[in-house]
Amino acid sequence: MTSLNKPDQLAIPYQLPQVPFMSPDLVHLGVMTDWLADDNLWVPVTDSVSFKPLLLSVSGGYYVNLLRVRRSGVLSRHRHTGGVHALVLKGRWYYLEHDWIAEEGSFAFEPPGETHTLFVPEGIDEMITWFHVQGGYTYVDPQGNAVGYEDVFTKLEAARAHYKAIGLPDDYIEKFIR
DSSP states (O other), X not given: OOBTTBOOTTOOOOOSOOOTTOOOXXXXXXXTTXXXXXXXGSEESSSSEEEEEEEEETTTTEEXXXXXXXXXXXXXXXXXXXXXXXXEEESEEEETTSSOEEETTOEEEEOTTOEEEEEEOTTOSOEEEEEEEESOEEEEOTTOOEEEEEOHHHHHHHHHHHHHHTTOOGGGGGGGBO
């Protein structure tokens, strides 16, 4: 136990070099405040759906982003190749295939292979959820036939094109890539 008069003897930084070829840390300040205020940094998917990248791991094949939906109804039906972790920051949503509702403050885990249809209920003006998506997902019709896909590389290209279109420097996207 330390006191105000005695420095913490364990408060000594690690003294050796980090492992070779390690990616640098990635820290985005103000994710829950500044980022939510700047509408231009949201990458549009449709007129009511957008995302904000936090980490695009091209070396690990996953991404972390904020997903924002500004309408009710079906967002998409898709099958995951990897696990997904989600934390609802605002609003609520559910899957037509399940009996639970993810609402503000909820955490959800979606296992690899899961196919579901994301639905935002009536009365929700805005839904924002933090998603960590491992692998990618395939958009499917109700019978499971593939109609499209999304992964870290499609997210990266959508973000790159959007940021270029709004006049950000070509290297702006690099702050998200590891």
